[in-house]
Amino acid sequence: MEILIKQEVLKGALQNLIPVIDKSSAKPILSNFLMRTIPDQNMVEFLATDHELSLIERFPAEVRAEGSMCVNARKMYDISKEFVEEEVRIQSTEQLWIHVSCGKSQLRLPSVDVGLYPQTLVEDLSGKVSISTNDLKRAIDMTLFAAQTNESRRNLMGVNLSAKSGATRWLATDGHRLAQILISVDSLEMGDVEDVIIPRKALGEVRRSLELFGERVDVSFDERVMQFSGENIVYKTRLIEGKFPNCDPIIPKDNALICSLDRERLMNSLRIVSSISAEKLRPVKLTLSSGKMLLESEKTDYGEVSDELQVEYASEDFQIGFNSRYLMDVLSVMEEENVKLEFKNPMSPTVIRDVEKDDFLSVIMPLRIEW
Amino acid sequence: MEILIKQEVLKGALQNLIPVIDKSSAKPILSNFLMRTIPDQNMVEFLATDHELSLIERFPAEVRAEGSMCVNARKMYDISKEFVEEEVRIQSTEQLWIHVSCGKSQLRLPSVDVGLYPQTLVEDLSGKVSISTNDLKRAIDMTLFAAQTNESRRNLMGVNLSAKSGATRWLATDGHRLAQILISVDSLEMGDVEDVIIPRKALGEVRRSLELFGERVDVSFDERVMQFSGENIVYKTRLIEGKFPNCDPIIPKDNALICSLDRERLMNSLRIVSSISAEKLRPVKLTLSSGKMLLESEKTDYGEVSDELQVEYASEDFQIGFNSRYLMDVLSVMEEENVKLEFKNPMSPTVIRDVEKDDFLSVIMPLRIEW
Numbered sequence: 001m002e003i004l005i006k007q008e009v010l011k012g013a014l015q016n017l018i019p020v021i022d023k024s025s026a027k028p029i030l031s032n033f034l035m036r037t038i039p040d041q042n043m044v045e046f047l048a049t050d051h052e053l054s055l056i057e058r059f060p061a062e063v064r065a066e067g068s069m070c071v072n073a074r075k076m077y078d079i080s081k082e083f084v085e086e087e088v089r090i091q092s093t094e095q096l097w098i099h100v101s102c103g104k105s106q107l108r109l110p111s112v113d114v115g116l117y118p119q120t121l122v123e124d125l126s127g128k129v130s131i132s133t134n135d136l137k138r139a140i141d142m143t144l145f146a147a148q149t150n151e152s153r154r155n156l157m158g159v160n161l162s163a164k165s166g167a168t169r170w171l172a173t174d175g176h177r178l179a180q181i182l183i184s185v186d187s188l189e190m191g192d193v194e195d196v197i198i199p200r201k202a203l204g205e206v207r208r209s210l211e212l213f214g215e216r217v218d219v220s221f222d223e224r225v226m227q228f229s230g231e232n233i234v235y236k237t238r239l240i241e242g243k244f245p246n247c248d249p250i251i252p253k254d255n256a257l258i259c260s261l262d263r264e265r266l267m268n269s270l271r272i273v274s275s276i277s278a279e280k281l282r283p284v285k286l287t288l289s290s291g292k293m294l295l296e297s298e299k300t301d302y303g304e305v306s307d308e309l310q311v312e313y314a315s316e317d318f319q320i321g322f323n324s325r326y327l328m329d330v331l332s333v334m335e336e337e338n339v340k341l342e343f344k345n346p347m348s349p350t351v352i353r354d355v356e357k358d359d360f361l362s363v364i365m366p367l368r369i370e371w
Numbered sequence: 372m373e374i375l376i377k378q379e380v381l382k383g384a385l386q387n388l389i390p391v392i393d394k395s396s397a398k399p400i401l402s403n404f405l406m407r408t409i410p411d412q413n414m415v416e417f418l419a420t421d422h423e424l425s426l427i428e429r430f431p432a433e434v435r436a437e438g439s440m441c442v443n444a445r446k447m448y449d450i451s452k453e454f455v456e457e458e459v460r461i462q463s464t465e466q467l468w469i470h471v472s473c474g475k476s477q478l479r480l481p482s483v484d485v486g487l488y489p490q491t492l493v494e495d496l497s498g499k500v501s502i503s504t505n506d507l508k509r510a511i512d513m514t515l516f517a518a519q520t521n522e523s524r525r526n527l528m529g530v531n532l533s534a535k536s537g538a539t540r541w542l543a544t545d546g547h548r549l550a551q552i553l554i555s556v557d558s559l560e561m562g563d564v565e566d567v568i569i570p571r572k573a574l575g576e577v578r579r580s581l582e583l584f585g586e587r588v589d590v591s592f593d594e595r596v597m598q599f600s601g602e603n604i605v606y607k608t609r610l611i612e613g614k615f616p617n618c619d620p621i622i623p624k625d626n627a628l629i630c631s632l633d634r635e636r637l638m639n640s641l642r643i644v645s646s647i648s649a650e651k652l653r654p655v656k657l658t659l660s661s662g663k664m665l666l667e668s669e670k671t672d673y674g675e676v677s678d679e680l681q682v683e684y685a686s687e688d689f690q691i692g693f694n695s696r697y698l699m700d701v702l703s704v705m706e707e708e709n710v711k712l713e714f715k716n717p718m719s720p721t722v723i724r725d726v727e728k729d730d731f732l733s734v735i736m737p738l739r740i741e742w
Binding site for chain 1: 455478647676
């Protein structure tokens, strides 16, 4: 194999691959990436996988000899990003040494037998969703924060995708809070499955790389795997096995105490009131009365803080506690100027929505507050 | 004590104090700062110390009742930076509670008896140097990188200041490399001392806060302490006890093999050639021949890298090794386009200078290379 490739292209390709590469050294083969020429096209394919998530990218290059190679991704990236000349020449030898040169810079790296690297095949899968890049960005941003981060319940460590009234429903929960967004798409075909659970890492990587997809992303899946495809890029991930819980009964339908207020101002007050707390989840008490919301920290030896906000609220006086971390998480991904909090009582889940748009909602369990 | 102070001013004042505050929790009193009104002036003084380094700042405020208070710096900062209204009211009570309010935000913090907080007095000291802020910045940047970071030789953990031919000499070394800069100043009075050793932390903090000093910094010192004074700011630090080694014999005078080259290009090549190394100090071999410098990494199972640079060099062919980390450190603080390397032989210290200016030099011990 021998190619000439632009330094910027090589650097970009490797930069995308690095986060997919397995960080643990348990399987040394996974610290490598695979590069191969596409027959009869002046293109090379880059491939990295950690067995769960794979990335396949194609970039233009001048192919002088067809072939493939498998080489350490981190080393190749660390060096190629420093190259100053425009063009990089990469050549493999029969002795499994890779020669790389750029201007006067010369590099010789050991490589691995290509046959040892796990294969990733792009498949034709029966589930298909075509979604605009912007909508996919929103689907991920508005739900991923609520997915579980620890391994105690693996089926909650991702975002649940299903169909609802002809739209896609994206849903995540960690048992303390839930986030759901409904997004209409041009075409939606669930194939043989009712719903799937997409792992956090895959969504995080796709989100980070969205600008590589162009305007649309073709999502395809079956009960095992999901592919996110653009013109010259495919992320393929295993799906999380297991059943996602039915969250519909948890989403309150009749919360009648409704308060709307400025989102940024609420975030600012939460930061003020929670800043003194030594606890990780930073409990805060909200007291609602006509037109006003009082926020208070617990009174401790370390001190106490309170803040007061103008709000739209005309129902009965009412008091409720929350982990302010959970409120902050959802408020910080929302985009509108005003948000609506819908309460029922101090023990029941509270709903947070945009005031204008109704495609998104988040549910947060309150915190029992005895101060 | 009761004052009204601008939120921006309070936030800025605390932001400066935070890095001085002791990070360890060994002495809880040192997590606090002291604030006191200046009698008959609408000014407040902020003071923080870790016993080694102290910062005293003065800012305008509306003083409603004279007094002083001592309160947790981190908490006060975390909250006050979130305040949105312009003016903050701070009031102490006899029960040692501090009341802080800004708009509708209310805060109550416990405070500490002011008498328990260590005093820092600004003194009149016999050693005096008046230096422009820009020159002090250069003095610190061009030397501090070479000071020792570990405790094995405490007398090397700072920058040595002395007088040489009417100028100030700033010098640091860790035994492997040395950096020295001579800076002319308007007034220079060493008082009762020949030289002093200024600790790393003090220089780092002064460097970070230089824009608060205005155009000049008045440095004053005796054998125990040093003060860096601006109009409304003073850093006071203990000096490092002990004798700084006489470095003059180490600085080569007759290195005759002279090579000059582009500084950025050399840094780039060092990054390329050292990027493959698994060792922390990243050894590199330089081979000089007429007009050329070849840089090579060690040949290992992990691969090998080389790069070649155009240089001005007309002496005999010559080979020498270095820890590329040490070369990078000095090259990255230098400012000119071209640098000069002065060699004698592969075992002797090498000198690095600017091609134009002659006020700075760095000396690096070569590395015995057997490949």
